[in-house]
Amino acid sequence: MASPEMKSIRQQLPRWLETSLPCATRGNVASYIPELSKAPHNALGITLLSATGESASAGDCGLRFTMQSISKVFTLILALMDNGEDEVFSKVGMEPTGDNFNSMLKLELVRPGIPFNPMINAGAITVSSLIRGSSPEEKSERILHFFKDLAGNDRLDYDMGVYRSESDTGNLNRSISFFLKENGVLSGDVEEVLDVYFRHCSIVVDCADLARMALVLASNGTDPLTGKQLIPRRYVQIAKTFMTTCGMYNASGEFAIQVGLPAKSGVSGGILTLVPERYGIGVVGPALNDKGNSYAGVHLLQTISRELDWSMF
Template sequence: MEPASELDRIQQLLPDWLAASRRLTPTGKTAAYIPGLAAAPRDALGITILGGDGKTASFGDCALSFTLQSISKVFTLMLALMERGEDVVFSKVGMEPTGDDFNSMLKLELVEPGIPFNPLINAGAIVVSSMIPGNSPEEKTERILAFFRELAADPALDYNREVYRSESATAHRNRSLAYFLKDNRVLEDDVEEVLDVYFKHCAVEVTCSHLARMALVLAYDGNDPLTGRKLIPQRCVQIAKTFMITCGMYNASGEFAIRVGLPAKSGVSGGILTLVPGRYGIGVIGPSLNSKGNSVAGVHLLETISTELKWSMF
């Protein structure tokens, strides 16, 4: 008999680990400021871990659908880098964490030259959205969807119309950011057209399996180990993973790096995409958020698994 694999062991331990983390869900809140996200089940928690051989471990509410939100920013960044190159992208967005909230306008006005500090805060991601190739918002969105579908291995992947409309109708802060960037000549395109692209890629609907599949490509430096295809240049993945470590968990990124030690990106729907380099892609959903906008139970679950299995990169 073959010895049990690590994923087999994880599958056996997940029920207890997940039950312990789920107890934290009452301490958080769903993202009520976006009406389309407010109704998510607060006590939900699920995880899918996908290995390079196609084997999985999963448990909990991993079949729950949710929208990518800020997780999408990692992939639009890589798409912009692939299409426009580093020099163009980083002439418009910086490479540094901010220490501020993800939707803050503060440093745009205080720090020269007035470009967003990094591509994973809202201001930076809006600028990145303007760099996606296409002659119209519809063409840009189709280009993004095609890229996401390829990475998730699901040609039916699409954005959630209700969440998109909800975000668009209530995005007063994001509009303020975008118009400020326009006034600073950082954003050159029509503001409403850029925001349309941004809201749609944030509203792309996924499950934990999709996240794990997308993360697996990053874990293997842009190669899809399940098909043998090269989907993203290694340099683009390297840049994205560095931003995930430094900025991916909002202004709790340093704490996450210490406690979990893996590249990750969260979204206010409660999703977390993370990876173990060269081994696993991981998708987590837990809609109850802590004060930093991260899944309170999801972060705890990832800390437990990483600690128990010594997964930290550091």
């Protein structure tokens, strides 16, 4: 039997979604990665999953999309599990940038030239270089297996069309990577590191997958549906802090004020967020605002958080 709160959420969720859906007309689907431009402009979907296994969904929650920058949260965690904090944070910082996610401006302006945080492209590429494995294939396989465990879904895989599209057009990421290598931040072959990065950005999920992954974070690294500890609590704390301060690109402060939950977005229109110790939430809305976040998705989360008084602040 559903809890009273879940019953209420299930009843109200379709109405909240319909209220937010018109916001999609004000956004644009990402086109700088050509394959992403094929996403349905007016789609909006959401799934919430509780620690007791109850769920609520509405809209286009079955739409499949690539994780893009949402994957950065979990590759950071895997790199921490592989190397520890000291090694990871000798290569990447802990501060917001205030710049676009693909900017390399502060790499040159601010010494010692390491990326400001793991949620921007420069930081995530650096983190990708720290994943253990003897080859890009082995590293990517370890990442995919980790994501499958977190999502409770053995069928997760790559969208090879998106992967090739990212690789073929990723010249700015190549510029960032060569600059990092020149500064001694990035070790290994640039193209091999980028192959790992492009692959984990192209892993395909739906809202239910994101909600399950978010629920593990909400539960301090334990999957409450299986009882397995998948992530050390300390690394979950680090990841959730980055999500709060940097997870919504250079709109993270605004999101913290308007929604008040840890979150990570991706330019495919996905948003992963959570209510600590209570819910994991996955959202998709491919039409983006000028900061690269789902226009309708952010509005929907703002509505739900205010209606249910979920802000952590």
